Amino acid sequence: MWDSISRRFFLRGTAAAAGALATSGLPLAAEDSPNNRLQFASIGVGGKGDSDSKAAANHGEMVAVCDVDRNRLANALKHFPNARGFTDYREMLDQMGNSIDAVTVSTPDHMHAPASLMAMRMGIHCFCQKPLTRTIYEARLVGQVAREKKLATQMGNQGTASDTLRQCAHWLRGGAIGSVKELHIWTNRAKGWWPQGIERPPQQPTPAHLDWDAWLGVAAERPYGDGYHPFKWRGWWDFGTGALGDIACHVVSMPFMGLDLRDPLSAVAETSGHNGESFPESSIITFEFGANPWRGPVKLVWYDGGRLPPKELLGGREPGPEGGSLAIGDKGILLNDQLLDGAEPVQVEFPHSPGHVEEWIRAIRGGEQAMSNFPDYAGPLTEVMLLGNLAVWTGQKVEWNAAEMAVSNIKGLDTLIKPTYRNGYTLDT
Known part of the structure; x- marks a missing residue:
C-alpha cells in the first residue's frame, strides 16, 4: 500500500485536476474511483461517534475504528466489517496512519485535542466533535497545527451549514436590527441531561468491556465509578466542558458568524456554586466584546441549567424554557430566527452549503x-x-488578553488554560 505522503499527494493532485476540468466544462472523473477513494478512521464510535463514522464512510472506506468501550467497538465492526478495531487511538495511528486519509474524533471532550493533534501531525485530515477542545490553549494549538499542515478540518457544529443560521447571521451583519448591543442565549442543559454540582461517585469495579485507563487518557488517574461513562462525563471539570461545551458551539454560532465575536475582553459568571469536581447546576455568564472596525461593543449573556432571561428583554414574550437566542439592536430584535419589534429583513447573500460533512x-x-x-x-x-468556564471556575470577573492567552487580573489559572497531560500522551510535540 502507498505510504501516506504519496497517497495524500495523489489525492490533492486529483482534486486540483478535478477543479480544472470543472472550469473547462469537461466531465469530472468519478470521486470514488479506486485511486481516489478516501480512507477514513474513526476515534470514538458510540453516541455521536456512531453517526459521525457512518457519515464519513458514505464518502469513502472506513479502514479503522477505535473505541475504549469494546461493546461499542464490536457494534462498529459489525457495520464496518473490513475495518480494523482498536481500543487505543495511538496504536491505531501508529499502525495504520500511512493508510488513513481522514479521521473523525468523537470522544469525551478531554480527548479531542490529543487525538486530533496526533492525527494532524501525521498529515491526516480531521473532523472533531464540538467543543473543539477542553481548554483554550488546546483550541489555539489545534488550529495552528491544522493551518501549518494545510489540512481540511471541521468541527461538528452542524448548524453552521444551515441556510437559516447563515441568513440570520448575515441579517445581523447587514443591519436588519440596526446596531447590535446585546445578545442573550439560553439553554435548559445541563439540568435533566446529565448531573452537575455533585461529588465524585464511589469507586466501583470497572466493567469488563471498558478500558478505563484508555478512557482516562490525558486526565489524572482516578478510580472508575458510575457517573462517567458513557455520557455523564460532560459535567466533570476533568473530562467535559459543561453546558457551554455541549450546546454553546451550536447556539452561539449564529451571532459569532454574524458579528465576528472573537477575543472577548472579559467574562463574569453568577452560578449556583461548584466544588472543583463538577460544574455548577446552573449559571449566568456575561461576556464583553470590544468594538471592531464595523460594529460597536457587544455584550453576550449566557444562561444554562434552566435560568432564563427576563421576558421584558423579549418584548414581554416568554422565553422558551428549552432554549433560545435573542439579539437586541437599536431598530428591533432577532428572536431565534424571527425579526420583530420594528426590525425588517434586508437582502443578503451568503454561501450555501452542500451539507455539513x-x-x-x-x-x-x-x-x-x-x-x-x-x-x-x-x-x-x-x-x-x-x-x-474560567469565569465559572473563579467566581470572579476574568479579564482576558487573547493575544497573550492569559488572564490579566487573576493568578493561578495557567493549568486551566493549558493542561498538563499525564505520561504517555503528548500536547506540544
Whole structure:
C-alpha cells in the first residue's frame, strides 16, 4: 500500500485536476474511483461517534475504528466489517496512519485535542466533535497545527451549514436590527441531561468491556465509578466542558458568524456554586466584546441549567424554557430566527452549503475549507466559550488578553488554560 505522503499527494493532485476540468466544462472523473477513494478512521464510535463514522464512510472506506468501550467497538465492526478495531487511538495511528486519509474524533471532550493533534501531525485530515477542545490553549494549538499542515478540518457544529443560521447571521451583519448591543442565549442543559454540582461517585469495579485507563487518557488517574461513562462525563471539570461545551458551539454560532465575536475582553459568571469536581447546576455568564472596525461593543449573556432571561428583554414574550437566542439592536430584535419589534429583513447573500460533512469532504478533495474549520472558525469560537468556564471556575470577573492567552487580573489559572497531560500522551510535540 502507498505510504501516506504519496497517497495524500495523489489525492490533492486529483482534486486540483478535478477543479480544472470543472472550469473547462469537461466531465469530472468519478470521486470514488479506486485511486481516489478516501480512507477514513474513526476515534470514538458510540453516541455521536456512531453517526459521525457512518457519515464519513458514505464518502469513502472506513479502514479503522477505535473505541475504549469494546461493546461499542464490536457494534462498529459489525457495520464496518473490513475495518480494523482498536481500543487505543495511538496504536491505531501508529499502525495504520500511512493508510488513513481522514479521521473523525468523537470522544469525551478531554480527548479531542490529543487525538486530533496526533492525527494532524501525521498529515491526516480531521473532523472533531464540538467543543473543539477542553481548554483554550488546546483550541489555539489545534488550529495552528491544522493551518501549518494545510489540512481540511471541521468541527461538528452542524448548524453552521444551515441556510437559516447563515441568513440570520448575515441579517445581523447587514443591519436588519440596526446596531447590535446585546445578545442573550439560553439553554435548559445541563439540568435533566446529565448531573452537575455533585461529588465524585464511589469507586466501583470497572466493567469488563471498558478500558478505563484508555478512557482516562490525558486526565489524572482516578478510580472508575458510575457517573462517567458513557455520557455523564460532560459535567466533570476533568473530562467535559459543561453546558457551554455541549450546546454553546451550536447556539452561539449564529451571532459569532454574524458579528465576528472573537477575543472577548472579559467574562463574569453568577452560578449556583461548584466544588472543583463538577460544574455548577446552573449559571449566568456575561461576556464583553470590544468594538471592531464595523460594529460597536457587544455584550453576550449566557444562561444554562434552566435560568432564563427576563421576558421584558423579549418584548414581554416568554422565553422558551428549552432554549433560545435573542439579539437586541437599536431598530428591533432577532428572536431565534424571527425579526420583530420594528426590525425588517434586508437582502443578503451568503454561501450555501452542500451539507455539513460534505463541506469537509470538499475541502479534503482540494476545495474551499469548511465553514467551521479549526483555525478560522471552530478554534476561535471554542476559545470564547471556554473563557466562560474560567469565569465559572473563579467566581470572579476574568479579564482576558487573547493575544497573550492569559488572564490579566487573576493568578493561578495557567493549568486551566493549558493542561498538563499525564505520561504517555503528548500536547506540544
